Amino acid sequence: MNDLITLTIDGCSVAVAPGATLLQAAREAGIEIPVICYHEATTSNGLCRTCVVEVEGWRVLAAACVTQAAANMVVHTQSERVLRSRRTILEMLNSAVDLSEAPAIQQMMQDNGADPQRFPGASKRKFELLDDNPMYVRDYAKCVLCWRCVQVCAEDAQYTYALSFEGRGFQSMIATFFDLPLPATTCVFCGQCVGVCPTNALKPRREWLLEQGKTPEEIIALTPRQGRRKRN
Amino acid sequence: MSKLDLPLLQRQLQPYQSEGRTALLPALQAVQEIYGYIPEDAAKEIGRALGVPLADIYGVIEFYSLFYPQPVGSTVVHICTDIACALHGGEQMLEDACRRFGIQEGETSADGFFTIQRSPCLGLCEHAPAALVGQSAVGQIDRYPLEQLLAGEIPRPQGVFGGTQRRLTANCGKGRPASLTEYLASGGYAGLRRALSLTPAAVIAEIKESGLVGRGGAAFPTGLKWEGAAQAPGEPKYVVCNADESEPGTFKDRGLMEEDPHRTLEGMIIAGYAIGASKGYIYVRGEYPHAYAALSHAVSEAQAAGFLGKNILGSGFDCEIELRRGAGAYICGEETALFESIEGKRGFPRLKPPFPTTHGLFGKPTVINNVETLCNVPLILANGAAAYRQIGTEKSPGSKLFCLSGDVKSPGIYEALFGISLRTLLYDLAGGMRTESPLQAVLIGGAAGAFATPAQLDVEMSFEALKSAGLPLGSGVILALDQTRDLRRVMLNLAHFFAHESCGKCYPCQIGTQRQLEILERLADAKPLQGDPERLADVGWTMSDASLCGLGQTAATAVLSAMRIWPELFGASQ
Numbered sequence: 001m002n003d004l005i006t007l008t009i010d011g012c013s014v015a016v017a018p019g020a021t022l023l024q025a026a027r028e029a030g031i032e033i034p035v036i037c038y039h040e041a042t043t044s045n046g047l048c049r050t051c052v053v054e055v056e057g058w059r060v061l062a063a064a065c066v067t068q069a070a071a072n073m074v075v076h077t078q079s080e081r082v083l084r085s086r087r088t089i090l091e092m093l094n095s096a097v098d099l100s101e102a103p104a105i106q107q108m109m110q111d112n113g114a115d116p117q118r119f120p121g122a123s124k125r126k127f128e129l130l131d132d133n134p135m136y137v138r139d140y141a142k143c144v145l146c147w148r149c150v151q152v153c154a155e156d157a158q159y160t161y162a163l164s165f166e167g168r169g170f171q172s173m174i175a176t177f178f179d180l181p182l183p184a185t186t187c188v189f190c191g192q193c194v195g196v197c198p199t200n201a202l203k204p205r206r207e208w209l210l211e212q213g214k215t216p217e218e219i220i221a222l223t224p225r226q227g228r229r230k231r232n
Numbered sequence: 233m234s235k236l237d238l239p240l241l242q243r244q245l246q247p248y249q250s251e252g253r254t255a256l257l258p259a260l261q262a263v264q265e266i267y268g269y270i271p272e273d274a275a276k277e278i279g280r281a282l283g284v285p286l287a288d289i290y291g292v293i294e295f296y297s298l299f300y301p302q303p304v305g306s307t308v309v310h311i312c313t314d315i316a317c318a319l320h321g322g323e324q325m326l327e328d329a330c331r332r333f334g335i336q337e338g339e340t341s342a343d344g345f346f347t348i349q350r351s352p353c354l355g356l357c358e359h360a361p362a363a364l365v366g367q368s369a370v371g372q373i374d375r376y377p378l379e380q381l382l383a384g385e386i387p388r389p390q391g392v393f394g395g396t397q398r399r400l401t402a403n404c405g406k407g408r409p410a411s412l413t414e415y416l417a418s419g420g421y422a423g424l425r426r427a428l429s430l431t432p433a434a435v436i437a438e439i440k441e442s443g444l445v446g447r448g449g450a451a452f453p454t455g456l457k458w459e460g461a462a463q464a465p466g467e468p469k470y471v472v473c474n475a476d477e478s479e480p481g482t483f484k485d486r487g488l489m490e491e492d493p494h495r496t497l498e499g500m501i502i503a504g505y506a507i508g509a510s511k512g513y514i515y516v517r518g519e520y521p522h523a524y525a526a527l528s529h530a531v532s533e534a535q536a537a538g539f540l541g542k543n544i545l546g547s548g549f550d551c552e553i554e555l556r557r558g559a560g561a562y563i564c565g566e567e568t569a570l571f572e573s574i575e576g577k578r579g580f581p582r583l584k585p586p587f588p589t590t591h592g593l594f595g596k597p598t599v600i601n602n603v604e605t606l607c608n609v610p611l612i613l614a615n616g617a618a619a620y621r622q623i624g625t626e627k628s629p630g631s632k633l634f635c636l637s638g639d640v641k642s643p644g645i646y647e648a649l650f651g652i653s654l655r656t657l658l659y660d661l662a663g664g665m666r667t668e669s670p671l672q673a674v675l676i677g678g679a680a681g682a683f684a685t686p687a688q689l690d691v692e693m694s695f696e697a698l699k700s701a702g703l704p705l706g707s708g709v710i711l712a713l714d715q716t717r718d719l720r721r722v723m724l725n726l727a728h729f730f731a732h733e734s735c736g737k738c739y740p741c742q743i744g745t746q747r748q749l750e751i752l753e754r755l756a757d758a759k760p761l762q763g764d765p766e767r768l769a770d771v772g773w774t775m776s777d778a779s780l781c782g783l784g785q786t787a788a789t790a791v792l793s794a795m796r797i798w799p800e801l802f803g804a805s806q
Contacts, residue, residue, distance in 0.1 A: 036739075046583050047738045049778045060785060061778050066583050085740070085778040088770045092743040119747055120761060121754075145736070154285075164291030165578065165736075168561070170746035172736035175294070177286035178272045178301065185287065 007073040014069075022053055022064040022075055033077055034086065034108045036093075037146040038065040039196055042156045045147055050089055050108070054079045061085060087114045095119035096170070098141045101200035105144070127173065132181035134223050135189045137208045140173050142201035149174060149193035149202060162187035236273050241266070245281040253284050254594075256292055256576030257559055260299055269300040284576065295578040295735075297352075297560030298518045305340040305347035309382065310364040310519070311373075313350050314480045315679065316357035316637040316711060318725050321374050325361050326350055332378055346382060352562060352729055353480035353679075354519050357637035357711075358644045359389040367521040388522065391487045392644030394661055397623075397631045400607050401647045404491035409526040412533040415494040421539055423610030427502045428547040435506040436462060439609065441617035443629040448474055448565075448602030449680070449706045450782070451695055454609075457599055460589030462507040464597035469509040471500050472574070472593055472600040475516040475523065476558050476565040479678035480729055481709035484633035485603035487645045489516070489523035492607075493530035497553060499606030501539065502613055504551045507599050511552055515570050518558040527555055562733035566781050567592075567600045569735065580737045581781035604633055604708075624650035628694035636662040638711040639669070648693070655689040658712060669714035673797075677706025679726045680786035682793035683719075704789070719801055720756040723791050727752045730787040741784030744775040748788060755802065765802040769795060 004015040007025060014029040021044075026033050036048035046063035053064045056074040061081060076082060090105070091114045099105050109116065127140040153163045162185040166175035176185045194202045209219045244262060248255035259282060263274045270293055279286045293299045300308075311329060313322040326337060329348045333341040340347040356362035359371020365381065371389030373381050380386060390407035403410035403418055415421070427435045440455030461469060473496060477485040489496060500512045516524045531553055534540040542550045556574055558564050564573045568582035571593045592598020608630055612620045621629045628650035634657055637643040641663030648657065654674065658664065665671060674684045681704050684691065691701045698705050713722060731745040751768045754760050761767075772788030772795075779785045795802055 045737070047780060049738050049740050049780065052778045060776070063583075063780070081773075081777055084770065085774045088774040089739050089743075089778065092747055092771070092774075093739060095747070096743050119750075119767065122747060122750060145739075145742070161285030161287055164285075164287035166290070166294040167736070168295055169731060169734035169736045170742055172742065175287070175290065177290045178275070186285070 005069050005071050007069050007071065007075060009075045010077055016069050020069050022055075022062065022067045022069055022073075023051055025069045026053075026064060026075075026077060031077055033064050034112070035065060036105060036108075036144060036198065037148070039146075039148050042148050042151045042196065048089070048144070048146060050086055052082060052085055053077045054082050083112065087112050090114040091116075091118035093144060095122040096125055097144050097199070098124070098139075099144075099199065101142060102144070102198060104198065123170075125170070125173070130181075131205070131208075133183050133187075133189070134205060135191065136194050136202055136204050138174075139201050139203065142199045143174060144199050144201075145172060145174070146198060148196040148198070152192040152196055153187075157192050158188065158190050160186050160188050160190070163193070236267075236271060236277075238273075238277065241274060241277050242281070245277060249281045252282055253576035254574060255282055256284055256289065257296075257556065257573065260289075260293065261557060261559065264299065268306060269303045272301075282576075288577070291578050292576065295561060296518075296558075299559055303340075305345050307345060307366045307382070307384075308347045308349060309366075310349050310351035310354065312352070312354045312356065312360070312362050313725075314353035314729055315675070315722065315725050316353070316481055316643075317361040319638055319713075319717070320360040322361040325363070325373055328378060351519070352732060353478060353482075355477055355483040355486045355517075356389060357481055357483050357635065358392045360637065360643070362389070364519055364521075369522060391491055392642070393487065393491075393647070394642070394644050395634075395647035396652065396661070397647045397649060399611060399631050399647065400488065400495070400604065400633060401492070401645065403495070404487055404645075406491060409490060409529065410492045410494065412494060412530070412537055415492065419614060420494055420610070421498055423613030424498050424501055424539065425545060427505055427613045428545055428549060432462065432506045432508060435502065435613065438617050439506070439612060442608075442612040442620045443617075443627070444605065444608050444612060444620070445628070445695065446602055447604035447608075447632070447708070449479065449677070449704075451705065454601065454605055457589060457601070458503060458506050460587070461509075461592075461597045461599045464590040466590070466595075466597050468511060469507055469596055470593045470598040471504045471507065471509045471512040472567075472570065472598055473500050473512065473514040473606055474565060474567060474570060474600055474602050475514050475520070475527075476570060477520070477603070477707070478517055478562040478565050479680060479707045479709065480726070481637055481675065481678045481711045482635050482707040483637075484635050484645050484708055486520055486523050487633075488603050488607055489520070490526050493523075493526045494534065495607045495610060496527070496603050497530055497534050497540070499601070499609035500553060501544065501551050502609050503599050503601065503606065505547075505549050507597070509599070510550045511554070513554050513556055513574055513593070515556045515558060515564070515574060517564075518560050524555060524557055531555065561735075562729075563735045563781075563783055566783060569781070570600070571598070578735070580735055581783070583780065625692070625694045625696070627696045632693070632705075632708060634693070634708045634710050636710050636712070638675070639666045639671075639714040639717070640664065640712045641666050650694040651692050651697075653689065654684065654691050654693060654710070657693065657710060658689070662712075665712065665714055667714060667716075669716045671712060672715040672717060673713045673719060675711040675713065675722070675790065676709065677704040678709040679729050680704075680783075680789060681706045681709060682789050683797060685797060702793075718756070719794060719798065720752070723794060724749070724752045724756040726790050730783070734783065734787070738778075738780035738784060740775045740779045741781075741787060744771045744779075744784065745787050747771050748775070748791065752791070760803055765795070768802065
């Protein structure tokens with residue numbers, strides 16, 4: 001037990017194993033820190049910054065999902081600085097992205113007093129839904145750029161490398177090589193990207209067709225059963 | 233798309249094949265030189281040759297402004313519309329050029345000869361308004377007919393150097409690179425000779441003793457950085473020169489590289505010896521073709537003379553330097569984004585820690601220094617740390633290059649000792665205001681800097697004095713604004729820059745730079761919405777406090793400083 005690290009989070013003393021992140025340490029203490037891009041199965045990039053916390057003595061806020069706990073750290077997860085940033089990040093995200101199918105983020109907005117109308121007249125990222133394969137549809141207007149799909153398509157899981165990004169800054173989006181339809185890429189339709197998408201930007205095609213009011217019979221007719229073995 | 237001559241292309245990609253992904257940007261640049269853009273089939277060949285996934289290649293092409301996935305005109309004309317050029321009619325120049333061809337910015341003339349593009353700061357602020365026509369820098373383009381500009385018939389602008397000191401700029405001002413012979417005649421490579429006679433640890437001790445701190449903007453003690461990399465486990469180690477100068481209003485590194493390239497090389501070789509690195513990279517921004525050419529030539533000269541290569545000056549120390557060209561991304565001036573770029577990736581900044589001294593280029597211990605920082609190193613080694621400390625202030629020893637631009641009579645690169653006053657720089661060295669309109673404000677440190685008022689003219693230009701005045705030295709930008717300037721327009725211009733250059737990795741900067749731009753657009757058009765000042769402040773503080781890297785953390789500093797100084801500019805909520 002001697003090698004545990006002791007730190008203080010929101011006034012509670014917490015002991016964690018070396019290497020633990022502040023996010024893990026907080027959970028240990030029963031303190032929940034909101035996260036969007038973080039996923040246990042993917043490499044943490046600390047990019048949504050929703051999990052920022054204030055570490056006493058640090059110049060800027062720290063992303064809890066990637067900051068390692070250190071002895072005697074004094075951490076605040078609910079300070080004025082933290083709440084201002086967290087609320088503003090959520091408000092800005094909501095102003096840019098269609099979060100209608102992201103109930104967890106909507107809840108997070110409520111919990112943090114984020115005003116869904118904070119940025120009137122703000123430009124939203126708009127994309128046409130991409131329906132280019134029998135397995136899943138891509139509705140990038142709902143994409144929060146958490147990077148998980150790109151990561152599971154690459155070294156975090158599948159080593160398929162079908163996805164990367166286009167553009168830069170606010171104009172960034174997930175893309176294939178020269179925007180080719182998925183069947184023309186290295187995609188193997190493993191479905192892992194769909195599984196880790198937090199906002200339904202990626203959705204099984206059959207589910208989407210159901211939502212479009214198609215009957216199961218129509219859906220079966222619309223989705224070819226590829227790869228099924230033929231019996232004689 | 234016409235079929236590509238694949239066997240020819242494959243031969244041209246051959247030299248990059250063994251290097252793998254790190255050769256991605258050079259290979260894309262080579263392909264673009266052949267075809268004028270990057271055809272899909274050529275990108276596939278690159279993927280095959282270097283073993284890089286195709287999606288990643290597309291991601292890289294899309295990240296950098298100077299890569300074109302679609303055909304462009306045979307000459308791309310980049311017209312600068314960032315702050316220094318905007319003050320001198322850059323927008324009008326862009327508009328005129330587009331009108332000449334009846335096209336919008338970013339489009340190509342009907343004859344296919346010219347593509348007209350809006351460009352971020354080209355580092356030619358002392359020649360505003362400026363442009364890059366193909367691979368040629370041109371200045372004061374408002375003085376020439378457009379036809380002459382497009383024909384590339386305007387002479388290359390000469391560097392303007394001045395100041396109270398000529399230490400770092402001793403060989404500058406000729407309008408051409410100093411040759412090796414000239415550099416040697418001025419005492420060049422004496423610092424390297426002395427360094428090689430010392431132990432690496434003694435070289436680091438000398439740099440620490442000199443009190444040299446980084447000149448790129450972060451002001452980190454150079455000796456400490458070197459010591460960190462020298463002591464870090466892991467081989468090989470690297471020295472990287474950050475020559476991706478792109479902070480709006482900054483042009484000092486361009487001047488140093490174009491006119492005295494050996495000084496940068498000498499600083500790098502000494503750094504390599506000190507930390508035990510035999511390989512160095514200079515990452516020159518893509519918009520600096522003349523600096524790249526000057527450095528390339530200097531590397532060949534240094535190799536031929538035995539200052540680079542195997543067993544340098546008989547010391548047993550080997551060092552080689554490879555030049556890399558950026559491809560249009562301000563973020564690659566951020567040190568970890570620069571590593572990513574050399575590694576053949578999108579220029580996304582990495583999380584820190586770990587820091588470059590332990591996990592830098594290719595994950596190895598790395599020293600990365602700015603051009604001007606490295607140019608101080610030969611002086612310190614040649615004359616000793618004690619001599620170096622005798623100039624400047626106690627806490628900011630040495631001299632500094634200041635980039636004077638905007639509404640001053642004589643914009644240029646001015647070398648002065650730390651401790652000089654802002655007033656002396658503006659009114660004595662740069663000749664005071666350009667017109668009769670008096671000074672309204674000074675933008676210090678660049679787009680990522682802060683505003684100062686005429687009441688602060690007597691501030692001493694040193695790290696310590698500026699810090700207590702709440703001003704950043706940044707990269708040494710001093711951009712004067714007279715009273716005819718609408719500061720809201722100035723801020724809008726800065727906001728546009730950041731929105732264009734945000735990499736898009738972290739949410740605060742990815743969305744915040746866009747929201748900041750939108751709010752400042754309303755403000756500049758005198759159509760603010762209720763709550764806009766509060767909104768702007770929230771966006772600014774969130775970017776400053778929660779962004780992943782220095783770009784986002786400074787994308788609102790100028791605006792926030794203006795909100796403090798001139799709250800009336802932002803108006804009360806209506």
